[in-house]
Amino acid sequence: MPPNVSLPAGRTGPNDTGAGTLTSSIRIRLRTPARLRNLELFLLVLAGALGLGAMALGQLGMTGETDAGILWSFAILGVFVLAFHVVLRVVAPNADPFILPIVSTLNGIGIGMIYRLDLYSGTTGWASDGVRQIVWTAIAIAAAIAVVIAFRNHRVLQRYRYIAMFIGIVLLLLPLLPGIGREVNGARVWINIGVASFQPGELAKIALAVFFAGYLVTARDTLSLVGKKVLGIRFPRMRDLGPILVIWAAAMAVLVFQRDLGTSLLYFGLFLVMLYVATARVGWIILGLVLFIGGAVVASQTLGYVNGRFNAWLDAFNPAVYDSVGGSYQLVQGLFGMASGGLLGNGWGLGRPDLTPLAKSDYIFAALGEELGLAGVFAILALMLILVSRGFRIGFNGQDDFGRLLAVGLSFVIALQVFIVIGGVTRVIPLTGLTTPFLAAGGSSLLANWVIAALLLRLSDTVRNQPRVVVSP
Amino acid sequence: MSELTLLVLKLGFLVLLWVFVFMIVYALRSDLFGPRARRLPASETPAPPLPAPAPAPAPVAAGSPVAASLPTAPIGSDQPATASRLVITSGAKEGLEVPLTDEQLTIGRSSESGLVIRDDYTSTHHARLLRWKGEWMLEDLGSTNGTFIGGNRVTSPTAVPLNTPVKIGTTTFELRR
Numbered sequence: 334m335p336p337n338v339s340l341p342a343g344r345t346g347p348n349d350t351g352a353g354t355l356t357s358s359i360r361i362r363l364r365t366p367a368r369l370r371n372l373e374l375f376l377l378v379l380a381g382a383l384g385l386g387a388m389a390l391g392q393l394g395m396t397g398e399t400d401a402g403i404l405w406s407f408a409i410l411g412v413f414v415l416a417f418h419v420v421l422r423v424v425a426p427n428a429d430p431f432i433l434p435i436v437s438t439l440n441g442i443g444i445g446m447i448y449r450l451d452l453y454s455g456t457t458g459w460a461s462d463g464v465r466q467i468v469w470t471a472i473a474i475a476a477a478i479a480v481v482i483a484f485r486n487h488r489v490l491q492r493y494r495y496i497a498m499f500i501g502i503v504l505l506l507l508p509l510l511p512g513i514g515r516e517v518n519g520a521r522v523w524i525n526i527g528v529a530s531f532q533p534g535e536l537a538k539i540a541l542a543v544f545f546a547g548y549l550v551t552a553r554d555t556l557s558l559v560g561k562k563v564l565g566i567r568f569p570r571m572r573d574l575g576p577i578l579v580i581w582a583a584a585m586a587v588l589v590f591q592r593d594l595g596t597s598l599l600y601f602g603l604f605l606v607m608l609y610v611a612t613a614r615v616g617w618i619i620l621g622l623v624l625f626i627g628g629a630v631v632a633s634q635t636l637g638y639v640n641g642r643f644n645a646w647l648d649a650f651n652p653a654v655y656d657s658v659g660g661s662y663q664l665v666q667g668l669f670g671m672a673s674g675g676l677l678g679n680g681w682g683l684g685r686p687d688l689t690p691l692a693k694s695d696y697i698f699a700a701l702g703e704e705l706g707l708a709g710v711f712a713i714l715a716l717m718l719i720l721v722s723r724g725f726r727i728g729f730n731g732q733d734d735f736g737r738l739l740a741v742g743l744s745f746v747i748a749l750q751v752f753i754v755i756g757g758v759t760r761v762i763p764l765t766g767l768t769t770p771f772l773a774a775g776g777s778s779l780l781a782n783w784v785i786a787a788l789l790l791r792l793s794d795t796v797r798n799q800p801r802v803v804v805s806p
Numbered sequence: 807m808s809e810l811t812l813l814v815l816k817l818g819f820l821v822l823l824w825v826f827v828f829m830i831v832y833a834l835r836s837d838l839f840g841p842r843a844r845r846l847p848a849s850e851t852p853a854p855p856l857p858a859p860a861p862a863p864a865p866v867a868a869g870s871p872v873a874a875s876l877p878t879a880p881i882g883s884d885q886p887a888t889a890s891r892l893v894i895t896s897g898a899k900e901g902l903e904v905p906l907t908d909e910q911l912t913i914g915r916s917s918e919s920g921l922v923i924r925d926d927y928t929s930t931h932h933a934r935l936l937r938w939k940g941e942w943m944l945e946d947l948g949s950t951n952g953t954f955i956g957g958n959r960v961t962s963p964t965a966v967p968l969n970t971p972v973k974i975g976t977t978t979f980e981l982r983r
Contacts, residue, residue, distance in 0.1 A: 712826075
């Protein structure tokens with residue numbers, strides 16, 4: 334095969350000796366990680382510019398001047414993010430270079446919007462949600478750094494799957510305890526710890542994802558291969574499905590009891606997708622969707638507040654629904670806000686997102702839509718999409734099944750949460766109260782999502798460092 | 807603050823936001839569109855699914871002026887005579903293919919190995935496969951149960967011929983083009 338031989342020879346220059354290949358292979362090994370981290374650093378600089386820009390422009394739009402003090406405290410967050418970057422350079426040099434910049438940008442834009450809404454309401458100091466959000470972000474980043482340092486290998490988590498299950502259930506039950514539980518807007522999902530209140534359900538989703546992944550890895554063969562076939566779907570034996578079903582039913586019951594529909598929907602979706610990914614049976618998705626639609630119809634007929642949500646969704650512009658308590662006022666205000674934003678938005682600090690109730694938390698997406706317009710909102714959604722796709726990619730490239738399932742589960746949780754919140758705000762689906770990941774005000778949500786980001790970073794590092802093939806019986 | 811300035815700042819922010827998005831997408835392009843096409847030798851493009859045993863490297867290497875530079879060919883340049891993939895022919899992951907790069911492939915039970923084989927007969931650091939002068943050499947790293955090329959135990963670094971079963975523990979693999 335002469336052409337095959339001559340071609341590589343033509344490509345090797347006179348300098349390319351045996352030593353050349355050796356050094357070049359070493360160079361490649363040394364450079365690749367640094368290249369990833371340098372890319373991350375470059376993107377972080379842009380992310381910082383975006384965050385600072387959001388903050389400063391919000392102040393300019395609202396007051397006509399910038400307040401150096403709050404910008405400095407915001408800059409401290411930049412130091413935290415850079416610290417995370419440096420830690421990654423040391424402990425996870427092969428980690429994905431996009432997760433940290435995307436997450437920082439989203440978080441910075443969220444803080445900018447929350448602070449700008451604070452300026453309207455005139456709150457300062459600890460009463461200001463913006464300041465609290467900055468502090469919570471710092472705590473969340475510190476927690477994420479701790480996770481990356483503490484878990485050098487994600488497979489450790491697999492060992493603790495039942496502990497994770499226990500932690501998840503305890504976290505879900507905490508708000509029901511009489512001493513520390515607290516009810517806000519009809520949903521009993523908060524606990525009070527000293528100065529701050531906390532939504533433990535947010536952290537429970539990580540614990541449950543770890544448990545689902547760990548359990549499904551050990552049980553998936555029996556789940557997908559053993560059992561009776563009914564209507565073309567193979568149903569697993571109860572003793573295989575039992576533990577996970579019990580946990581899931583308990584979680585759902587607790588959530589329904591706490592009247593937190595959004596979170597229960599989130600867990601339902603997480604459970605379904607991880608089961609599907611583990612067993613590769615489409616039947617689960619069909620069964621789950623049927624169950625979900627059936628449950629939703631039943632709930633909308635029997636549960637008063639669910640019925641109200643459905644009415645507000647289907648008949649939002651009916652004046653009677655608009656004016657009624659718990660009606661569509663908030664939803665329609667959000668829609669009006671986004672409509673006034675138009676294509677390019679009113680500009681930071683120049684709209685009136687404050688007219689929508691809960692603009693800082695549940696409705697931050699509508700507030701951003703009003704001030705950044707469709708162009709800005711699409712950019713934010715694109716960032717979310719890239720973040721989630723990176724998570725799936727990490728799962729796809731993973732070698733061990735636990736890591737794959739965990740990465741898919743964690744990134745799907747983010748994707749589903751974004752869909753539930755933004756779908757609700759934009760009237761695609763009935764509104765359910767959930768926080769927009771990384772954007773909305775709320776410490777527990779920030780903490781949980783930063784920990785998810787840290788876990789994805791850790792997983793992506795092991796994926797690149799991992800053996801190419803694992804042969805195990 | 808004049809309205810014009812605010813308008814410019816607003817547009818500037820949106821532009822920066824999209825620049826950020828497109829920076830990421832640009833950096834991700836290999837993920838979206840597959841790795842950048844390299845000019846590869848013609849042999850790589852129409853790879854037959856199961857190539858017949860190679861006519862051995864000897865005739866090519868013999869005397870041809872090209873032969874001297876062959877072992878130093880850069881990564882990715884697939885030479886006709888050397889293996890480019892490792893195919894597991896029996897064991898837990900039968901049928902699995904591992905592409906071989908220029909780097910050495912360590913084999914063992916340790917999770918630091920490139921090819922991890924977890925069974926009772928494999929040592930933690932069992933063997934390694936490395937490319938030396940254009941040939942894949944297999945070196946046993948003092949394993950307890952041995953490494954066998956075509957049934958013969960490897961005692962010193964040995965060249966691995968194409969399509970010859972190499973047995974480690976309960977796993978057998980072959981090098982193929």
